Amino acid sequence: xxxxxxxxxxxxxxxxxxxxxxxxxxxxxxxxxxxxxxxxxxxxxxxxxxxxxxxxxxxxxxxxxxxxxxxxxxxxxxxxxxxxxxxxxxxxxxxxxxxxxxxxxxxxxxxxxxxxxxxxxxxxxxxxxxxxxxxxxxxxxxxxxxxxxxxxxxxxxxxxxxxxxxxxxxxxxxxxxxxxxxxxxxxxxxxxxxxxxxxxxxxxxxxxxxxxxxxxxxxxxxxxxxxxxxxxxxxxxxxxxxxxxxxxxxxxxxxxxxxxxxxxxxxxxxxxxxxxxxxxxxxxxxxxxxx
Amino acid sequence: xxxxxxxxxxxxxxxxxxxxxxxxxxxxxxxxxxxxxxxxxxxxxxxxxxxxxxxxxxxxxxxxxxxxxxxxxxxxxxxxxxxxxxxxxxxxxxxxxxxxxxxxxxxxxxxxxxxxxxxxxxxxxxxxxxxxxxxxxxxxxxxxxxxxxxxxxxxxxxxxxxxxxxxxxxxxxxxxxxxxxxxxxxxxxxxxxxxxxxxxxxxxxxxxxxxxxxxxxxxxxxxxxxxxxxxxxxxxxxxxxxxxxxxxxxxxxxxxxxxxxxxxxxxxxxxxxxxxxxxxxxxxxxxxxxxxxxxxxxxxxxxx
Numbered sequence: 001x002x003x004x005x006x007x008x009x010x011x012x013x014x015x016x017x018x019x020x021x022x023x024x025x026x027x028x029x030x031x032x033x034x035x036x037x038x039x040x041x042x043x044x045x046x047x048x049x050x051x052x053x054x055x056x057x058x059x060x061x062x063x064x065x066x067x068x069x070x071x072x073x074x075x076x077x078x079x080x081x082x083x084x085x086x087x088x089x090x091x092x093x094x095x096x097x098x099x100x101x102x103x104x105x106x107x108x109x110x111x112x113x114x115x116x117x118x119x120x121x122x123x124x125x126x127x128x129x130x131x132x133x134x135x136x137x138x139x140x141x142x143x144x145x146x147x148x149x150x151x152x153x154x155x156x157x158x159x160x161x162x163x164x165x166x167x168x169x170x171x172x173x174x175x176x177x178x179x180x181x182x183x184x185x186x187x188x189x190x191x192x193x194x195x196x197x198x199x200x201x202x203x204x205x206x207x208x209x210x211x212x213x214x215x216x217x218x219x220x221x222x223x224x225x226x227x228x229x230x231x232x233x234x235x236x237x238x239x240x241x242x243x244x245x246x247x248x249x250x251x252x253x254x255x256x257x258x259x260x261x262x263x264x265x266x267x268x269x270x271x272x273x274x275x276x277x278x279x280x281x282x283x284x285x286x287x288x289x290x291x
Numbered sequence: 292x293x294x295x296x297x298x299x300x301x302x303x304x305x306x307x308x309x310x311x312x313x314x315x316x317x318x319x320x321x322x323x324x325x326x327x328x329x330x331x332x333x334x335x336x337x338x339x340x341x342x343x344x345x346x347x348x349x350x351x352x353x354x355x356x357x358x359x360x361x362x363x364x365x366x367x368x369x370x371x372x373x374x375x376x377x378x379x380x381x382x383x384x385x386x387x388x389x390x391x392x393x394x395x396x397x398x399x400x401x402x403x404x405x406x407x408x409x410x411x412x413x414x415x416x417x418x419x420x421x422x423x424x425x426x427x428x429x430x431x432x433x434x435x436x437x438x439x440x441x442x443x444x445x446x447x448x449x450x451x452x453x454x455x456x457x458x459x460x461x462x463x464x465x466x467x468x469x470x471x472x473x474x475x476x477x478x479x480x481x482x483x484x485x486x487x488x489x490x491x492x493x494x495x496x497x498x499x500x501x502x503x504x505x506x507x508x509x510x511x512x513x514x515x516x517x518x519x520x521x522x523x524x525x526x527x528x529x530x531x532x533x534x535x536x537x538x539x540x541x542x543x544x545x546x547x548x549x550x551x552x553x554x555x556x557x558x559x560x561x562x563x564x565x566x567x568x569x570x571x572x573x574x575x576x577x578x579x580x581x582x583x584x585x586x587x588x589x590x591x592x593x594x595x
Contacts, residue, residue: 001373013413013476016406020397023364029394043382116378119440123342123372123449124395125364288306289344 026125027134034138038104051103058096058146059153062089066157085249086151086178088191089184090244093150097185098214098240100146105193108138114201119289128284132194139190144145147189148182151227181247188243188269191276198283214239232259236268243269294321296447297341301350304336309337313503314350317561319481323473325490325511326483327499328488335375336482337500338449341481342367355446368397371440375451375483379432381425385411388424389439396443403442413476414468430461435466437468441478448472448480454489465494520580521559523550527572535566540580 039055040048065083084092112118119133155174158164165171196209218240224230235241235257246265248255297319304312312333332393339345339353342463343359343366352359359366379388380424384535390407394400411420413414414434419427424435433453450469454462470493473480490497507514525532532551536543539562542553552559560577567574 012408015477016398016402018402019399020368021399022397025397025399026395029391033391042384042387047382069379091522115380116374116376117380119376120372120378120392122344123367123370123374124392125368125397126395127363130364201498289339 007193008260023130027130027137030121030126030131030134031137033141034135038138038142039179040107051100051107054096054100055104055145055149058093058100059150061092062150062153062157066154066161067074068165069162070157081161083154085253086154086174087181087248087253089151089154090147090181091248093146094240094244097143097146098211100144101189102207102210103218104142105139105190106197106203108135108142109194109197110201110203110206113287115120118287122289124260128287129180129281132280132284135194136190139194140186143186143190143193144182147177147185151178151182176252177252181250183242184246184250184269188239188272191210191273191280192239195276195279198280232257233264235260236264238272239272240274293320295353296321296355297481298353299337299340299350301354302337302340302347302352303349304333304340304345304347306336310505312340312347315500315505317498317505319479319498319508320496320510321468321479322495323480323482323493324496324498325494326481326498326500327485327487327490328487330350331502332485333503334485334500335451336503337373338451338481338483340533341449342370342372369446370442371443371445371478372431372446373436373440373448373450373453375455376415377432379424379435382423385416385424385427385435385438386419386420389420389442392439393442396445398443406442406444407438410442411435413441414438415464429456430458430465433457433461434468437465441472441476445478446545448478450480451482451483452485454484454486462489469493475544480548511544515581518549520553520579521556521577522578523552523563523565523574524548524576525550525567525572526575527567527570531570532563532566532572536562539566549576 006245036042040049061084069083090097112121118131126134155164155171155178159171165174192213193206193210196213197203197206200206200209218238221234221238221241225232225234235245241257242265244253245257245260246262246269249262249265293359295318297317299315299317302312302315303310311375315333315337326337327332329406331446336345340347341354341359343354343363346360354366355369358505386407389410391405391524392402393410398406408420410419411417414437415429416434416438421432424432427435433456437450437453440450453469457465466489469480469482472478473493473495494511496508496510497514499506523532529545529548529550533543533545536550536552540554541559541562544551552563556564556579563574564576
């Protein structure tokens with residue numbers, strides 16, 4: 001027996017002659033990294049706390065409603081439907097959605113400019129456009145966690161406790177409506193949160209900007225329409241109203257403003273997304289790195 | 292095929308009304324090349340053009356045989372860049388960041404994991420690689436940036452003031468590492484700096500910029516050639532030897548106990564040999580005079 005072991009003291013430099021993936025892989029890597037960052041994963045406990053807690057708050061009402069419906073016998077609940085409808089559920093978690101939107105976009109976009117990583121990314125195969133694409137691909141699925149996930153939980157839960165769609169066709173229809181509704185809300189809020197985050201390097205300012213934009217658009221349009229008899233189409237500027245009103249139509253309901261045509265709601269969402277995306281694109285064309 | 296890694300021809304770049312580069316012509320070969328100039332000379336702008344981050348207003352630039360304005364992603368996939376400013380998220384572990392940037396440069400996940408560890412070992416952070424970057428010293432952060440620029444095995448490494456904020460010992464270690472990268476690792480390096488001494492220590496070649504123009508460029512040993520002068524240190528009467536050499540038609544300057552003799556190499560060596568033999572004095576030293584980089588600078592009428 002010997003206790004002598006071999007040690008490598010100098011590894012030497014090894015050139016890499018393996019496979020090199022293209023820009024698509026760069027985008028994927030940045031998107032995954034940004035998703036983890038947005039959710040606070042692989043970071044400190046405090047960085048995780050707010051996003052994870054907000055996601056939890058978005059799912060909590062659905063879990064509670066389903067739990068009540070599953071545990072309490074029908075004789076006690078009677079004819080009351082203890083579980084809110086799919087479209088109405090957004091009303092229960094609006095605050096959680098807004099808070100999450102205000103956290104995620106700024107975290108994903110502001111941090112790179114503030115800590116200088118933007119320069120490192122743009123010195124890679126990424127361009128400004130592919131960099132922004134990666135950020136959209138990060139924020140959108142993260143927001144779907146609160147705009148789609150709870151509704152899917154509701155749908156599956158309702159189906160399991162036998163108060164959901166009765167046929168496969170009904171289930172498929174609700175599923176498609178749920179996917180489209182979740183995507184619409186996530187898309188408009190992704191665009192708005194990234195636009196706010198593109199205008200400042202400070203996350204807190206961007207988060208406040210997102211919340212203020214939603215609140216101001218809501219209160220100003222409401223005051224003008226209800227108080228000063230302005231055209232009700234002004235509600236298309238109301239970011240706290242527009243996506244959720246469209247969600248009602250997606251689920252085949254009239255919504256709270258039946259005078260507004262569904263097409264105008266779609267156009268409103270589309271305009272907000274394009275407008276916010278234009279702000280982000282313009283802002284990143286103006287940024288100078290390595291000057 | 293030429294070994295030129297960067298070729299610039301008449302490159303002009305303006306930032307608004309500021310002329311950052313005013314017609315840069317340069318060829319940068321393999322090895323370690325110093326990009327030298329005062330703050331505002333245009334060094335970082337030139338690095339930005341090499342990376343394809345900006346488009347020049349006039350002229351052409353080629354990096355590794357490609358045009359970075361039209362093939363930016365392809366060029367940048369083969370470049371490593373460590374910027375001057377602090378560019379690292381404090382709450383991410385060094386290994387995670389280096390691995391991530393290697394992936395962004397196109398390496399598959401498994402290869403990126405291994406090479407991130409290797410790169411951090413090479414820069415001397417092997418034991419520290421799982422520490423959050425925010426807990427590291429300035430010197431360690433500079434080395435993380437270097438590891439991130441190195442992990443994907445670039446053909447050309449661009450280092451912008453990599454010794455900024457380092458104490459003398461850290462600076463020493465960083466310069467040794469850069470030299471190793473350019474020699475042992477076989478990766479060409481462009482080292483942007485405003486410090487003559489560090490460029491002189493580690494670089495094979497230099498490109499000196501002043502107010503957006505190339506003041507001088509070339510291999511350091513050629514630039515330091517001293518204009519064909521030789522230093523002669525005789526073991527005897529300096530003035531007598533000087534007189535003999537002047538009589539032989541050479542230009543001679545007495546500098547203390549030495550002579551600076553200018554002329555063709557063969558003529559100088561023959562004349563010194565003959566004169567010393569006639570005067571029966573020995574020769575302590577006979578060598579080509581080398582200028583410091585500072586001399587080169589001053590000769591070019593530039594100040595750093």
